Amino acid sequence: MQVNNYEVMTSRFEKFFNRLKPNDRLAIFTHASCTDGMISAIFAGEILKKINIKPAVLHFTHYKKEIFKEINETIRKNRANKVLILDTNVDTVDLDGFNEFANKNDFLYVDHHPCNPMLRDSEQIIKAESADCTSWLIYKLGANLFDRDKWTWLACAAMVSEFSYDKKENLDFLIKQYPALTKDKIMKSVPGKNSMKVGALIIYYNKNQHKIYSLLERGDLREMDKISREVADEVGKYVKKFKKEAEYYPKEKTYIYYYSPKFDVSSTITTTLSVKDPEKIFVSICNVDDKNAKCSMRHQAGFYDLNKIANESVRNLESGSGGGHRKASGARMLVKDTPEFKKRLLKAIREFKE
Numbered sequence: 001m002q003v004n005n006y007e008v009m010t011s012r013f014e015k016f017f018n019r020l021k022p023n024d025r026l027a028i029f030t031h032a033s034c035t036d037g038m039i040s041a042i043f044a045g046e047i048l049k050k051i052n053i054k055p056a057v058l059h060f061t062h063y064k065k066e067i068f069k070e071i072n073e074t075i076r077k078n079r080a081n082k083v084l085i086l087d088t089n090v091d092t093v094d095l096d097g098f099n100e101f102a103n104k105n106d107f108l109y110v111d112h113h114p115c116n117p118m119l120r121d122s123e124q125i126i127k128a129e130s131a132d133c134t135s136w137l138i139y140k141l142g143a144n145l146f147d148r149d150k151w152t153w154l155a156c157a158a159m160v161s162e163f164s165y166d167k168k169e170n171l172d173f174l175i176k177q178y179p180a181l182t183k184d185k186i187m188k189s190v191p192g193k194n195s196m197k198v199g200a201l202i203i204y205y206n207k208n209q210h211k212i213y214s215l216l217e218r219g220d221l222r223e224m225d226k227i228s229r230e231v232a233d234e235v236g237k238y239v240k241k242f243k244k245e246a247e248y249y250p251k252e253k254t255y256i257y258y259y260s261p262k263f264d265v266s267s268t269i270t271t272t273l274s275v276k277d278p279e280k281i282f283v284s285i286c287n288v289d290d291k292n293a294k295c296s297m298r299h300q301a302g303f304y305d306l307n308k309i310a311n312e313s314v315r316n317l318e319s320g321s322g323g324g325h326r327k328a329s330g331a332r333m334l335v336k337d338t339p340e341f342k343k344r345l346l347k348a349i350r351e352f353k354e
């Protein structure tokens with residue numbers, strides 16, 4: 001059940017942190033590769049510093065069907081007796097797993113993804129509306145628990161990246177901090193730029209979440225600026241190379257480019273190209289590691305349904321998965337299957353023109 005009352009939420013939040021004891025072993029789970037997941041964990045860490053508790057483990061995780069296998073295993077390995085779950089939508093992805101976990105553990109779950117209607121409300125759950133991103137919730141509900149002034153800039157960056165400004169009260173809060181900010185030019189505002197910088201850190205240190213955590217925790221803005229410039233340069237470099245080096249299929253109006261950027265910027269690159277040339281289909285294929293490849297495809301004009309096309313192109317491929325939205329979609333497959341994937345992709349494009 002979604003909770004909309006901040007007094008109720010604050011009381012649940014404070015109760016959890018107030019019952020932590022110095023010798024407790026706390027496991028924190030948060031959403032990996034996500035600005036909100038990362039900033040939520042930083043704020044929780046600041047609260048814990050205040051009460052002299054060092055978490056036994058901080059674990060970054062992705063949504064998946066059996067997420068509680070991973071959570072339970074991590075709890076067991078780290079002998080944790082208290083658990084904090086942030087921004088991970090676990091009630092929707094694995095409700096059975098959650099219910100079983102909830103019976104056995106002392107925990108707090110803070111999240112803002114649409115609530116599973118079957119989720120039973122409890123003192124240990126804070127499920128807020130979507131516009132109240134998890135970082136914002138911890139910032140707001142933790143008013144009595146940590147020195148927030150130092151962190152307002154980062155809370156605002158999270159709010160921009162999660163579209164929290166769609167709610168009037170949240171937009172008002174942002175404007176109070178940054179009077180020049182307007183909703184239609186929000187990405188040009190200070191928190192808009194900061195959200196891009198945090199996003200660049202997440203792309204750059206893709207596989208090393210703890211490194212991102214420590215940079216943000218230290219507030220190393222110099223390093224952040226440097227990295228976001230480097231990420232922007234890498235995007236710029238491949239946007240230029242793409243049309244020159246990609247294979248072009250005139251009948252399918254499709255560019256396919258197989259390349260290896262220094263870090264995972266392929267979705268930004270394909271989006272950038274597609275916005276400029278909306279009638280074409282842009283396809284990036286990049287290796288994730290020696291065995292696995294990922295593809296991102298974009299087509300703005302809407303003559304093709306990329307969700308269907310991505311789905312069709314990976315059907316029955318070993319470890320293949322694909323889908324997304326009509327204009328923006330993605331797929332994963334084994335590196336050895338990329339030639340077959342390309343063949344199927346072009347065939348699906350020919351067949352699914354609407």
Ligand SMILES: [Mn+2]
Pocket residue numbers: 036037087112133134162
């Ligand atoms: Mn979130």
